[in-house]
Amino acid sequence: MTLVSQPLDKQTLVKLRSEYGDYFKVTVDIAKETLVAGGELHADGEKLLLENGARQDDVWGGGINAVLNLRPRLKNTSLEILDLKTREKFISIVKKIFATLWD
Numbered sequence: 001m002t003l004v005s006q007p008l009d010k011q012t013l014v015k016l017r018s019e020y021g022d023y024f025k026v027t028v029d030i031a032k033e034t035l036v037a038g039g040e041l042h043a044d045g046e047k048l049l050l051e052n053g054a055r056q057d058d059v060w061g062g063g064i065n066a067v068l069n070l071r072p073r074l075k076n077t078s079l080e081i082l083d084l085k086t087r088e089k090f091i092s093i094v095k096k097i098f099a100t101l102w103d
Helices: 010-020 042-051 084-097
Strands: 002-004 026-029 034-037 059-062
Touching: 002 010, 026 042, 026 084, 034 042, 034 084, 042 059, 059 084
Parallel strands: none
Antiparallel strands: 002 034, 026 034, 026 059
């Protein structure tokens, strides 16, 4: 797993692809704008973010079967991020971190 807050360089992206393949999970702290790429489960990324000062309510997962997003207390009863503002923040952070993919 890789914890990042700045755009990834191409070398790091190549390393992530070699380690996890073409698809890997991302877990994002939308408040601190940090992201964990990789890991077997979103819970692995969540744990790393929490250890680095994230608040539980600010941690969201992306990718297939993001069970991490099931948060009835926050009225998110889906694997998808239902709150538009939260989803847009999540997407903007992912786009920032992975910006080199579009260079």
